[in-house]
């Protein structure tokens with residue numbers, strides 16, 4: 009198997025990513041003090057989604073690895089979201 | 103024949119590794135030995151569950167108490183279902199023939215993770231043992247059916263927890279096999295074997311493995327939640343604590359519908375291997391079969407609700423699930439069309455594997471059509487939880503997975519054991535089995551339509567006639583099964599020896615390996631240039 | 639090849655090992671995914687009880703644990719960078735920090751759970767059963783989901799100890815570090831799950 013040269017991330021880049029994640033966490037906590045009502049959940053989930061994306065792309069190296077992993081990951085997330093969606097065909101209309 | 107050739111010319115059945123005797127098998131990481139380990143384990147438990155099934159049919163030969171009462175009957179169909187589903191047909195074809203033939207068919211020396219492969223078998227055995235303890239400990243054997251529906255599954259005093267834990271462990275084994283196969287197919291195909299030159303059985307294993315990876319954790323967590331509900335009193339599905347028992351059904355079927363495709367897809371792959379060889383024709387619509395396998399795997403995720411039409415789901419969900427169910431039947435129908443078109447104008451060779459394959463297509467069609475009948479909302483309300491459903495899934499699971507398993511066993515038998523089976527006994531076994539099968543399950547369609555429910559030890563007198571036929575069919579079918587099994591077991595030891603690499607004239611790679619294959623299958627990994635099934 | 643007929647073909651395929659790890663991560667995603675599904679359904683049906691339940695949880699502890707896990711994710715990623723560059727010492731230090739944080743996370747969890755259990759706020763507990771259905775569900779899910787997550791932390795700790803030993807023994811080094819890489823992937827998964835658990839239980843009302 010041909011061993012390509014792996015991509016090596018610098019310490020600095022990891023620290024940047026970490027900083028971004030912590031800032032997002034801070035925003036998420038701060039937002040809850042505002043009374044957003046139903047939007048609350050949406051905002052929290054969007055921020056969590058962004059954080060998850062950052063972890064996947066940089067920490068889990070999807071950006072630099074074989075594109076196959078990205079395709080699979082997206083597919084798995086899509087399957088999960090569709091299952092969730094289809095389940096709510098039941099609960100939203102009971 | 104000289105037995106003392108060099109070690110790497112010895113067949114996998116004979117070589118001596120680090121360990122001797124039985125240890126050389128149960129500690130072997132050779133994919134072929136592991137495949138046979140699964141085969142023997144399944145043979146044992148299939149026999150147990152088949153006997154349970156036969157006893158149930160004897161009970162049903164007349165109304166009222168004939169040989170057992172209601173409690174025993176409940177315990178029997180539960181154990182029959184758990185063994186047949188979780189121990190036999192879910193691991194079934196991938197664990198036995200996938201292990202044995204996947205590396206051979208893609209030109210690899212073994213699977214990607216041989217040690218993990220052995221671990222999967224051990225986990226499988228441990229899971230079986232845990233399930234079995236449920237029979238002998240606590241307050242009696244489980245009586246919930248293989249579906250463990252809430253809330254009964256945490257109300258019954260019966261010994262449910264080991265059955266749940268055992269099924270969880272079995273799921274783990276299934277996941278590991280799936281991971282192993284996906285990596286094997288991605289990483290270990292022989293040089294030149296592009297994705298679209300891969301034979302169809304590996305393709306269906308690939309689709310199956312993805313379902314194993316993505317669906318099995320769902321049942322895992324569901325069973326675990328039920329265990330916690332039972333042992334720790336966590337409120338999840340219990341309506342008394344605010345839970346929704348229908349949510350249990352959702353979760354159960356989010357796994358268990360995809361699981362029926364774990365059962366059937368590899369069977370479809372086997373049939374797609376056998377029919378071209380015995381028709382001496384290229385498979386019709388190779389790409390259509392590949393694509394429909396992947397489509398089945400994907401769409402199969404979103405139809406689970408057709409098991410819950412009468413559960414009290416919302417009306418909107420009923421429509422959605424009924425519609426999706428009709429969609430998922432399309433790729434299955436495409437395959438049936440492909441198989442028939444493959445045989446069309448071929449030079450058919452009438453031998454045992456072919457008989458099994460053709461009868462598979464026949465029963466699979468009946469099973470599929472009855473599935474559509476059940477997938478329509480209006481008929482489902484009438485037929486749900488009747489013997490019609492029992493007939494449907496036995497046509498598909500036994501007629502589909504079971505027949506394709508036997509087709510595979512006869513087709514690959516010479517390669518696996520280096521011996522030929524006795525063809526006339528095999529054909530007679532097939533005929534008796536097939537006749538018994540039809541007599542056993544066809545009447546159940548009728549009984550279901552007339553309103554005979556499933557999972558009761560007793561029935562109204564007007565159902566007596568059809569039940570007699572069905573029970574006699576069961577006896578006939580078990581007779582056929584005995585002939586088949588005895589013939590194969592005998593032939594594996596005393597059958598006529600053969601070193602013929604390619605007794606059926608197949609075009610896929612496994613027929614280029616030695617018969618039986620050597621430890622690492624190949625001296626030189628074969629180079630692939632042609633598509634599979636290139637008959638002129 | 640007489641003496642050891644098996645494993646004549648042991649060959650390395652790091653890319654294959656990594657693919658295997660990713661597939662395993664996918665099974666984990668669906669396993670937790672179904673717990674999130676249960677949560678979503680019950681939150682949808684008991685909005686008020688879930689809101690009140692969330693207010694019972696300690697946002698400070700939750701935030702602290704979130705930040706801890708994020709830092710540990712960064713340090714395990716840095717230890718991979720270090721090993722790739724052949725900096726064994728750095729790798730061990732970063733891994734050591736990760737391990738330490740994992741333990742601290744569990745200690746925090748212990749106190750958090752302990753305080754609730756003391757009040758009888760546990761599945762089947764008197765205090766909990768007196769409350770409404772929605773609250774029972776909320777706390778049931780809280781214990782199950784954070785509990786299974788904590789179990790994964792525990793497994794992670796085991797992996798870190800093993801990998802730490804292997805690096806010290808030079809079994810893992812700059813040209814063979816797939817064990818560290820896969821352990822890292824696993825740890826990021828654990829972080830990923832927590833990223834969603836945190837707002838769902840501690841934040842949204």
Ligand code: HEM
Nearest residue numbers: 362365366408409431470473474476477486487495498499
């Ligand atoms: C053409 C495709 C199929 C359709 C449309 C279909 C449809 C259905 C429906 C609607 C039910 C629920 C009946 C009820 O309980 O009211 C059902 C039950 C069942 N089906 Fe299928 N099915 C199909 C293929 C399969 C396959 C391929 C298998 C297995 C290999 C399978 C195995 C089962 C099993 C085991 C049950 C009964 C589960 C139980 O309640 O114990 N089906 N099917």
Ligand SMILES: [Cu+2]
Nearest residue numbers: 359362406409
């Ligand atoms: Cu189904």
